[in-house]
Amino acid sequence: MRVLILLRLAARSVGRNARRSVLTAAAMVVGLALLIFSRALAEGGHEQWIESAVRLGSGHVAIQAPNFLETGRLEYRLGERAVERTLQALESLPDDAVLAWTPRLSVNGLASSAASALPVRIEGVDPRREAAFTELDEKVQSGRYLRDDDRLHAYIGVELARRLDLDIGDRFVLTAQGTTGEVEGQLVRVAGIFRSAIQEVDEGLIHVPIETVRTWLHAENEVTTLALLLESARATDPVIEALEAALGEEPGIRILGWREVSPDLDSAIRIDDYGNYLFHGILFAIVALAILNAILISVLGRRREFGILQALGLTGFQTGLVVFFEGLFLTIASGLVGMVVGFLFTWGFFRDGLDFSGMIEGEMTFSGSVVEPVIVPIFHHSDVLLSLYFILVIGTLASIYPALRASKLDPAEAMKFDR
Amino acid sequence: MSDSTRSAGPDPKTTTLAVRTDDLWKIYPQEPEPVQAVRGVTLEIESGDFVAMAGPSGSGKTTLLNLLGGLTDATRGRIWIGDEELTTMDGGRRARLRLDRIGFVFQAYNLLPVLTALENAEFTLLLRGMPAAERRAKVAALFSEMGLDGLADRRPAKLSGGQQQRVAVARAVVGDPALVLADEPTANLDSVTGGALLDTMERLNREHGTTFLFSTHDPLVMARARRLITLVDGRIVSDERTRAGDAKT
Secondary structure, three states: HHHHHHHHHHHHHHOOOOHHHHHHHHHHHHHHHHHHHHHHHHHHHHHHHHHHHHHHEEEEEEEEOOOOHOOOOOOOOOOOOHHHHHHHHHOOOOOOOOEEEEEEEEEEEEOOOOOOOEEEEEEEEEEHHHHOOHHHHEEEEOOOOOOOOOOEEEEHHHHHHHHOOOOOOOOOEEEEOOOOOEEEEEEEEEEEEOOOHHHHHHHEEEEHHHHHHHHHHHOOOOOEEEEEEEHHHHHHHHHHHHHHHOOOOOOOOOEEEEHOOHHHHHHHHHHHHHHHHHHHHHHHHHHHHHHHHHHHHHHHHHHHHHHHHHHHHOOHHHHHHHHHHHHHHHHHHHHHHHHHHHHHHHHHOOOOOEEOHHHOOOEEOOOOEEEEOOEOOOOOHHHHHHHHHHHHHHHHHHHHHHHHHOOOOOOOOHHHOOO | OOOOOOOOOHHHHHHEEEEEEEEEEEEEOOOOOOOOEEEEEEEEEOOOEEEEEEOOOOOHHHHHHHHHOOOOOOEEEEEOOOOOHHHOOOHHHHHHHHHHHHHEEEOOOOOOOOOOOOHHHHHHHHHHHHOOHHHHHHHHHHHHHHHOOOOOOHHHOOHHHHHHHHHHHHHOOOOOEEEEEEOHHHHHHHOOHHHHHHHHHHHHHHOOOOOEEEEEEHHHHHHOOOEEEEEEOEEEEEEOOOHHHHHHH
C-alpha cells in the first residue's frame, strides 16, 4: 500500500516538474536514439561487408573436407557420398534458411598464355547456381559470365587478362595437379573478363564450369566446397547447428562459418565493434551523468519537500524510494520514447541507406570485401532491446545516488533550507 | 514546569502527559565553538493543553519543537511522547510515532506542492492505510468545519496563505494526534487570518482534546495560550499559566 503511495508521489512529481522531467528525459531519448541509430548503421555496414565477402568467397557457411581450408589441396575434397549426404542435410533445413547454395571444385594451378604464366586459383563452378550466389557475374568488364552449356570456357579477372595478354575468345592453358597426383593441363577459352575491385581476385581467380574441372582432374561428382548463402550473417550459427545435427557424426565433413573462413574480416568487424562499444560507453556515461545531474539537482532543490515527507511519517528509506521511483519513471518513459524516436529517425530518414559516396573515392576494399558507399541500417530486435535494457540499467543506477542523498536528509535541517 | 524541577525517570503519571522531557540538550558542533541550542530543558505538557512557547529568535524554540517531533536527534536527555520514549527509538519507529501521534504545522505551511489540498490533508491517513471512503469523509468533515469547502481539489499554489495554513492544520489534526507541534503558525498571516486560524485550533483543542504546543512571537497566540513557556538561550526562563488558562481552570 505504502509503495503505491510512494509511486503516486513520484509520478506526480515527475508530472509536476515538467520542464525538468522533459530535459532529463531528452538526454536519455537522444542517447538511446543515437545508440539505436549507430547500432543499426554498424549492423548494416557489417552485414554489407560480410555479404560482399561471403558472396565472393565461400558463403556464410562452407561445407568442406577437413584440412581443405588450411591447405587448399584437391586431395581434401568431399566425395560423391559426402556430397549426397550434405545435400540431404540441406533439404532438412527450413525452406527459407538457405537463400542459395553452390558447389565448387577449387584447385591451385597455373595459367599460361603465349605472354606469360601465372599462379591462379581455379574454381570449377555450376554457372547457374554460381550466378545466383556470387556478385562476380555482375562485374563483367567484357564478354559474359559462364553459361550452363559452356564447357571449355573461362571467366577471368581483368588483371590476369592484362598480365597474360588475353582478350575475349583467346585461348590459354590451365595446369594443376589432378586427383591421381599427375599434373595435367586443360585448354580453355576466355568467355568473359571481370573487374571485382579486389586486387587478389582480379589477378588470381578463374571460374571454369565445374564439369570441365571434374573431368580434367578426375573428380567426378566431387566438390571441394559446398557454399551456402543465408538471409543474414546472424543465421550462420543456427544453420551450422542444424546441419551438424542433421549430419550427425561425419568425420569426412567439416562445416565452417564465415568467421573461420574469413578470419581477417572477422577481426575487422570485431575491431569495428570495439570502437562502437567505446562510443556507446561514452554515450552511456553522458546519459548517466545527465540523469544523475538532473535528479540530484532536483533532490537538492526539493530538500524541504523531502523534509516534510519525513515529518509526516515517511522514513528516510521511503523518502529515498520516492526519488528512486522518479528516476525510474523518467528512465522507463525516456527509454520507450527513445526507442521509438531512434527507430523512426533511422527508418524515416535512412531506410534506403546512408550515402557515403561523397567521402569515398573510387572503390574501397578490405579483407576480400568491397565496401559499398551506401550503408543500409539494419535493426535487430535483440540490439534494440539490449540498448533499451542498458539505458534502463543506467537510468536506474544513476537514480540510486540521489535517492541515497534524499534518504539521509535530516528533516529538521531540510525544512530549514531555503526558508 | 521549569528546568529546575527535573524528573528522575518515567513515572506512572506520564500516561496523562502528552510530552515529557528530561534534561534535554541539543548542541550543534560548529566552529569556532559548539552552539548550545537547547540546554537542559525538562518539561511536562499535559494532554489537552494549549501551550505557547515564546522567546527571542535563536532562543531554541524551533529546535525544541524539532526534538519533540523526533525530526532531529537530541545530544543528550530524554523525551517521552505519551508513554513512549522517543529518544531510544530508531528512525523507522520515530517515523511511525510521528505518523500516529504527532501533527506538525509549520510557519511556511509546507504543503506538498504536487498534491491537492484534499490529498495533502489526507496524506497521513493514506500512509496509515485508512480506506479511501473513510479518509475522504473525514477530510471533508474537517474541511467543512474549517471553512475549506470548495478548495479540496486546488493545489497549494492556488491557495492563499491563510487557506494553505488551514489545510496544513487540517493535515496535522486529521489523524487525531495526541500532540500538534506548531512552529510560528501565524507568522506569515495577517492578524485577521491568524486570529481565525487560532479560533480553529482552539476549537479543535477544545472539542477533540488535541494537545497544541506552539512556538511563537505573536502576542495574539501568547494571549490565547493557556500556558506560556519562555525560552532564552535554550533554557526555560519562565513557565506560567496565563489568564486564558486560569479562566479555563
